[in-house]
Amino acid sequence: MKLLFSPTSPYVRKCLVVAHELGLNGRLQLQASNAHPINRDREIIQSNPLGKVPTFFTDDGQVLYDSRVICEYLDTLAGGSLFPRSGPARWEALTLQSLGDGMLDAALLARYEDAARPEAIRWPEWRAGQLDKIETSVQHLQARPALLAGRVDIGAITVGCALWYADLRFADFGWRARCPAVAAWYAGFSQRPSMAASWAL
Amino acid sequence: MKLLFSPTSPYVRKCLVVAHELGLNGRLQLQASNAHPINRDREIIQSNPLGKVPTFFTDDGQVLYDSRVICEYLDTLAGGSLFPRSGPARWEALTLQSLGDGMLDAALLARYEDAARPEAIRWPEWRAGQLDKIETSVQHLQARPALLAGRVDIGAITVGCALWYADLRFADFGWRARCPAVAAWYAGFSQRPSMAASWAL
Numbered sequence: 001m002k003l004l005f006s007p008t009s010p011y012v013r014k015c016l017v018v019a020h021e022l023g024l025n026g027r028l029q030l031q032a033s034n035a036h037p038i039n040r041d042r043e044i045i046q047s048n049p050l051g052k053v054p055t056f057f058t059d060d061g062q063v064l065y066d067s068r069v070i071c072e073y074l075d076t077l078a079g080g081s082l083f084p085r086s087g088p089a090r091w092e093a094l095t096l097q098s099l100g101d102g103m104l105d106a107a108l109l110a111r112y113e114d115a116a117r118p119e120a121i122r123w124p125e126w127r128a129g130q131l132d133k134i135e136t137s138v139q140h141l142q143a144r145p146a147l148l149a150g151r152v153d154i155g156a157i158t159v160g161c162a163l164w165y166a167d168l169r170f171a172d173f174g175w176r177a178r179c180p181a182v183a184a185w186y187a188g189f190s191q192r193p194s195m196a197a198s199w200a201l
Numbered sequence: 202m203k204l205l206f207s208p209t210s211p212y213v214r215k216c217l218v219v220a221h222e223l224g225l226n227g228r229l230q231l232q233a234s235n236a237h238p239i240n241r242d243r244e245i246i247q248s249n250p251l252g253k254v255p256t257f258f259t260d261d262g263q264v265l266y267d268s269r270v271i272c273e274y275l276d277t278l279a280g281g282s283l284f285p286r287s288g289p290a291r292w293e294a295l296t297l298q299s300l301g302d303g304m305l306d307a308a309l310l311a312r313y314e315d316a317a318r319p320e321a322i323r324w325p326e327w328r329a330g331q332l333d334k335i336e337t338s339v340q341h342l343q344a345r346p347a348l349l350a351g352r353v354d355i356g357a358i359t360v361g362c363a364l365w366y367a368d369l370r371f372a373d374f375g376w377r378a379r380c381p382a383v384a385a386w387y388a389g390f391s392q393r394p395s396m397a398a399s400w401a402l
Contacts, residue, residue: 049341050303102251140250
């Protein structure tokens with residue numbers, strides 16, 4: 001199994017955390033890539049025309065993307081329980097994954113505004129709108145502590161990766177002071193070996 | 202069942218097409234909303250902190266998002282076969298959905314650049330990079346006609362909605378001339394009653 005990798009992609013990190021939780025990380029070969037929204041990586045595009053990471057190759061040669069598909073594949077392969085198989089528990093976990101992915105999408109757009117777009121053509125209201133998506137999401141979790149308490153599944157992992165990325169890119173965002181219950185949850189969850197691991201090539 | 206609605210959201214359209222294919226559209230109540238990345242809709246945020254459509258309410262009161270979760274829920278509810286249940290067929294359909302969603306994400310970002318961002322701070326290279334994602338994706342499908350031929354599932358529906366949205370927003374994109382096999386497929390697929398239906402409030 002092979003994963004096209006970038007050390008700072010939060011979606012790649014989701015897949016690596018899932019693989020680690022499932023005991024599959026030793027079987028995963030990481031391959032460097034240079035995904036970029038403007039200078040698009042033509043090598044990725046040969047397999048995944050969106051030119052994004054993570055892109056994943058099964059041992060049978062099937063190409064899978066994006067992170068949601070890869071994570072569910074890994075869970076199925078390992079016979080794991082990170083994706084509840086049916087019923088309300090499945091929809092709750094998948095919706096929590098959507099929440100975490102939405103936080104990540106917003107953080108990445110704010111990051112492109114800060115770091116990729118030339119300074120003269122940045123739009124503060126756009127950046128503020130994206131960061132506000134993260135803010136209202138963390139507030140939502142703060143008001144519903146039962147959503148995360150004791151949970152180790154694709155929903156919790158995705159939210160954990162979103163908070164990891166928010167800290168990486170927006171260190172002064174200051175969400176912990178406003179959402180202490182989420183901060184307490186993350187302080188524990190981020191100690192899991194899967195979350196604390198670091199990956200490099 | 203209730204769906205927060207916008208007539209031009211391609212992700213909402215995905216859900217409506219899926220509901221129509223499953224014979225569930227008569228049970229779906231549509232409710233107007235005003236999702237926007239800057240002037241965020243506080244009413245949506247009460248249920249979905251990302252403030253996006255589609256947001257969906259089950260008859261049991263569970264709130265589901267985003268379109269992937271809603272579509273799979275509807276398919277399960279109806280006992281449909283739009284999401285293959287297991288094996289390589291599942292990963293292929295889900296990856297095709299990711300491809301279509303990635304085309305939609307790119308098209309929406311190009312649309313925000315054209316229509317939301319003030320003209321003086323637009324970035325042509327960003328817009329071109331997003332449209333190139335659609336181009337390489339359609340080329341990928343053109344080179345692999347078996348991916349779409351005869352397929353009626355979440356993958357084909359998502360690609361169909363992506364082409365619908367590309368036509369709506371970028372009428373001069375001209376993909377049909379460059380990708381005639383995809384154009385021929387879409388000419389047929391878009392005649393399905395689910396795809397040809399129109400929705401309004």
